[in-house]
Amino acid sequence: MKTLALPRQLPGRLPRNYLPVLVTGALFIAMFTAGGIRYEGFATGQIILNVFIDNAFLLVVAVGMTFVILTGGIDLSVGSVVALTTMIAASLLPSTPSFLVILLVLAIGGVLGAAMGAIIHYFEIQPFIVTLAGMFLARGLCYTIGTDSIPITDPTFTAIAQTRIDLAPELWISPTVLIALAVVLVATYTLHYTRLGRNVYAVGGNEQSALLMGLPVARTKIAVYTVSGLCSALGGLLLSFYMLSGYGLHAVGMELDAIAAVVIGGTLLTGGSGYLLGTVLGVLVLGLIQTVISFEGTLSSWWTKIVIGLLLLVFILLQRLIVTTGVSRER
Amino acid sequence: MKRLAWPAGILAALLLVNLIFTDHFFQIEIKEGHLYGSLIDIFRFGAPLILVALGMTLVIATKGIDLSVGSVVAISGAMACLQISTLPSQDSIGGVLGAIGVALALAVALGVGNGFLVAIVGIQPIIATLILMVAGRGLAQLITDGQIITINSDPYKLIGGGYWLTLPFGIIIVAVVLALIAFVTRRLALGLLIESVGGNAEASRLSGIRSHGLLIVVYAFCALCAGIAGLMISSNVSSADGNNAGLWIELDAILAVVIGGTSLAGGRFSLGGTVLGALIIQTLTTTIYSIGVPPETTLLFKALVVTIVCLLQSPAFRAKVFRSRRKPAPPTVPAGEKVTVRT
Numbered sequence: 112m113k114t115l116a117l118p119r120q121l122p123g124r125l126p127r128n129y130l131p132v133l134v135t136g137a138l139f140i141a142m143f144t145a146g147g148i149r150y151e152g153f154a155t156g157q158i159i160l161n162v163f164i165d166n167a168f169l170l171v172v173a174v175g176m177t178f179v180i181l182t183g184g185i186d187l188s189v190g191s192v193v194a195l196t197t198m199i200a201a202s203l204l205p206s207t208p209s210f211l212v213i214l215l216v217l218a219i220g221g222v223l224g225a226a227m228g229a230i231i232h233y234f235e236i237q238p239f240i241v242t243l244a245g246m247f248l249a250r251g252l253c254y255t256i257g258t259d260s261i262p263i264t265d266p267t268f269t270a271i272a273q274t275r276i277d278l279a280p281e282l283w284i285s286p287t288v289l290i291a292l293a294v295v296l297v298a299t300y301t302l303h304y305t306r307l308g309r310n311v312y313a314v315g316g317n318e319q320s321a322l323l324m325g326l327p328v329a330r331t332k333i334a335v336y337t338v339s340g341l342c343s344a345l346g347g348l349l350l351s352f353y354m355l356s357g358y359g360l361h362a363v364g365m366e367l368d369a370i371a372a373v374v375i376g377g378t379l380l381t382g383g384s385g386y387l388l389g390t391v392l393g394v395l396v397l398g399l400i401q402t403v404i405s406f407e408g409t410l411s412s413w414w415t416k417i418v419i420g421l422l423l424l425v426f427i428l429l430q431r432l433i434v435t436t437g438v439s440r441e442r
Numbered sequence: 443m444k445r446l447a448w449p450a451g452i453l454a455a456l457l458l459v460n461l462i463f464t465d466h467f468f469q470i471e472i473k474e475g476h477l478y479g480s481l482i483d484i485f486r487f488g489a490p491l492i493l494v495a496l497g498m499t500l501v502i503a504t505k506g507i508d509l510s511v512g513s514v515v516a517i518s519g520a521m522a523c524l525q526i527s528t529l530p531s532q533d534s535i536g537g538v539l540g541a542i543g544v545a546l547a548l549a550v551a552l553g554v555g556n557g558f559l560v561a562i563v564g565i566q567p568i569i570a571t572l573i574l575m576v577a578g579r580g581l582a583q584l585i586t587d588g589q590i591i592t593i594n595s596d597p598y599k600l601i602g603g604g605y606w607l608t609l610p611f612g613i614i615i616v617a618v619v620l621a622l623i624a625f626v627t628r629r630l631a632l633g634l635l636i637e638s639v640g641g642n643a644e645a646s647r648l649s650g651i652r653s654h655g656l657l658i659v660v661y662a663f664c665a666l667c668a669g670i671a672g673l674m675i676s677s678n679v680s681s682a683d684g685n686n687a688g689l690w691i692e693l694d695a696i697l698a699v700v701i702g703g704t705s706l707a708g709g710r711f712s713l714g715g716t717v718l719g720a721l722i723i724q725t726l727t728t729t730i731y732s733i734g735v736p737p738e739t740t741l742l743f744k745a746l747v748v749t750i751v752c753l754l755q756s757p758a759f760r761a762k763v764f765r766s767r768r769k770p771a772p773p774t775v776p777a778g779e780k781v782t783v784r785t
Contacts, residue, residue, distance in 0.1 A: 255738055
């Protein structure tokens with residue numbers, strides 16, 4: 112992967128920066144192996160592909176969340192923006208061409224994100240509160256459009272939903288996975304090979320220093336919330352392909368899943384440190400937990416939440432350990 | 443008191459809307475020895491939120507935040523209902539008290555866990571409590587076994603739905619807790635200690651304040667408040683729902699605290715402001731129902747009010763919009779101007 116081959120890091124620092132990502136990767140492989148030993152028919156390629164298919168929208172949303180968290184912010188509005196997107200798409204599709212709907216919802220997501228970013232930066236209000244208001248706003252707009260679930264019957268949307276791309280015999284993916292992977296690749300390129308990416312890491316590392324260095328802090332901060340809004344809208348589109356319906360109660364609590372995926376993927380919530388590869392692995396781990404619990408059969412669905420909570424605890428303690436040992440070594 | 447002007451003004455404006463649009467809004471009457479009226483209802487239904495927000499105020503004063511209160515609400519309600527449902531007689535006062543004790547002890551234990559992660563391990567509060575927020579919903583459902591436990595216990599019903607001395611019992615609980623917090627933080631030194639930990643945890647530790655212990659106590663107290671709120675909510679409907687009880691109450695509570703003028707940056711807090719903030723949120727909900735706006739739009743109004751209140755309280759916003767009114771430039775202005783020039 113590109114992130115692992117990233118040059119220009121001091122050799123001595125490499126293991127510490129990549130350790131959380133490596134641990135998440137190891138955890139994923141360990142879970143997959145353990146599942147393969149324990150359950151019949153688990154250790155197939157299609158299981159991993161299914162995790163991708165079922166979590167493509169979460170992956171896209173988590174990519175946007177990674178940008179925000181890298182700058183030291185947080186975006187609580189993503190779940191509601193996803194729901195708003197499905198709702199707008201479902202209510203407009205019968206009368207509007209699908210490509211217009213797609214462009215419109217992406218624009219709405221981007222504008223909403225940019226507006227929140229601007230308020231956060233120019234009026235110096237905490238991201239937590241601003242995006243919380245954004246969350247209420249988007250969810251409220253959903254309920255204003257309608258309180259019932261609206262089915263999507265548009266031919267383009269149903270065609271995307273039903274397409275199966277065969278990779279090999281008995282291995283297939285949906286187009287949504289391709290879109291999600293494309294988003295991951297573009298985002299990785301942006302973070303590591305463009306000025307915007309450098310600025311994101313710099314602002315997250317120390318906003319004051321970034322400002323004094325002459326970096327465009329305002330533009331960067333507004334940009335990351337715009338990216339997150341765009342990703343949420345795109346995630347909402349992927350969810351409407353997956354569910355073929357628009358509903359105000361879609362994606363309730365998805366912001367927590369996205370934050371959990373980013374944290375499990377080793378990105379520091381204080382900002383400035385983390386990799387998109389980690390986020391991808393974080394989403395895969397969350398998806399695999401659900402798969403394992405459904406294979407187990409006797410475990411109820413709420414164990415998912417408990418296991419995710421425990422994993423969060425372990426990973427946060429691990430990060431804490433890495434940071435403290437790092438500091439003491441530097442002293 | 444100047445700090446309370448904005449929230450008090452907003453609350454007055456909301457009440458004024460009600461005065462114009464709703465008949466008999468300010469009417470309070472006594473039926474069968476109980477107080478009734480829209481104003482009483484605002485207090486009664488707002489009681490759990492006020493409690494949670496009071497606990498949250500102290501946490502935020504230490505520069506922390508507690509996202510797990512909603513889960514603690516669900517867990518404590520679930521635990522109490524589970525205990526009561528196993529009693530031979532659900533009306534036995536001793537048994538109900540025992541159940542309440544177990545539920546609150548569990549809540550305090552969870553709060554101590556949060557405090558431990560924040561104070562001793564040194565994790566950012568938002569993350570440390572996120573763990574319990576995610577896992578706690580699962581725990582609550584584990585306790586209720588995914589079912590909604592319904593109970594039929596008169597003594598338990600009193601907490602959330604009952605009356606005592608003509609007042610709803612929930613209001614009395616809130617008044618007692620508020621008086622207790624106000625006495626402990628404003629008449630004793632504890633409030634000063636909490637504010638100093640919020641201002642600078644390391645400096646206050648060096649000056650001899652046991653900040654670690656204090657933090658754990660504050661998080662435990664916040665969880666205790668959430669636990670009591672959980673009892674109220676589950677007692678009001680005589681059932682425990684692990685999935686939906688107290689859903690998003692953490693966000694409402696944080697809003698109440700912020701609207702009340704307590705800064706998320708820590709170091710100072712206003713109990714009166716928090717109560718006002720919680721009342722604003724509850725009045726907003728009641729207003730929307732009573733003036734006939736579709737209840738689906740509650741969230742839109744909430745978003746609007748939150749944005750307005752936060753903008754009004756932001757020094758940067760006031761400096762930019764009402765620049766001419768301010769003679770001494772606040773310290774945030776130069777940084778802001780630099781940024782505007784550069785973009």
